Amino acid sequence: MTKHSDSMRLRYDEGCLASHALNLIGDRWALLVVRELIFAPKRFQMIRKGLPGITPSVLSQRLVQLEQAGVVSHDASLGIYALTQAGQDLLPVLEALCVWAMKMPGHDPTRFISPSALMISMGVNLRADAAAGMDLRAGFDFGAEAFEMQLSDGDLATRAVRTPDAPFILSGTGNTLAFTVYGPATLTEMISQGAASASGDLEAAQKFIDLFRLETPP
Template sequence: MTKDGKSPRIRYDEGCLAAHALNLVGDRWALLVVRELMFTPKRFQMIRKGLPGITASVLTGRLEQLTAACVVDHEERLGIYALTDAGRGLLPVLEALCRWAMTVPGHDPSRFISPSALMISMGVNLMQDSAGGREALAGFDFGTEAFEMRLSRGQLQTTAVTSPEAPFVLSGTGNTLAAAVYSNSPLADLVSVGTVRTTGDIKAAEDFLSLFSLSRQT
């Protein structure tokens, strides 16, 4: 049942649990809306900024559907959308989709990457063998969004912040910082040509970025 007591719109008339999940979050853009809210509540225009291909009417419809499905809460007075516990529970689904995507060809990293998308991707692509026993705190500044990423006991915890306070902060867009994380180019080279900006301990930043690898089978 949805929040208003009504049954969700049926797309798949099956008793399969996967079909039930898709009845709730299977529409185009729905999971990407969830992705944009994964780390922090946002207003409508901020959500749309992370989804440059979506129209205002489609985003309105998806937010209404996700709110009715108890995946998103809408604070109407402030105009803020936030994930519910059920919505936050979709993080492993997004992570699993990222892992699966690396097993099939066709991924084009030159296309738009939102800050939230990069943060989720890094959680998937941390090299556990290298990260075990390491402790680190990294800052990421995307201009309109910022995050701190803490590595402890082989686990990453990502938190949205107003201004990162970390030994180093990497600044840029989702795409340029993805290049810093995943390309084979030394960070110093990317900084020298203006692809990314850094403040703080660049050696610590290089060591941190070495813990991530984007590998896929084709």
């Protein structure tokens, strides 16, 4: 363990590496805090906006624990929290959890979905076979947060931006855009229903969202 994690509470007194990982990031909300920071540093209230079920005191505790574990860094002068490299290395863990969860019954997509959660989900659910050879750039505007996705020959890269600059931009909430991307309705139908909005090349936007499929258990 690193020096700054020695004072953390030992949850599992085992030599197993999985136990060691859970000693560091196994508390409730911990990985979801990481999820909210995976694309960009944020202030406390912005992190909390992506975790509406967490209380301020619990979020404060998790941030302190993650900082002690070397997963999160805190710039006190700016009030900004960011992931360290060790924190960024948890993205494949979050993606693997998404893949595993799709095999399990009981998922309710009508519950709150944060913008960061949707971006991670789309990275997992890209149809690599259909995306091969394609080059597309997409913008996503969630109001307080925005992202760009660059698809290059089957490889999808996502980054947080201040203002999306792309041939098309999809706007809405995490939930409405999740239904836009994964649902059976076309983009035009979602726009006409007022569930989402879009600007730019709508034909390219439809082509882009058709590259994603959410596999659910029977």
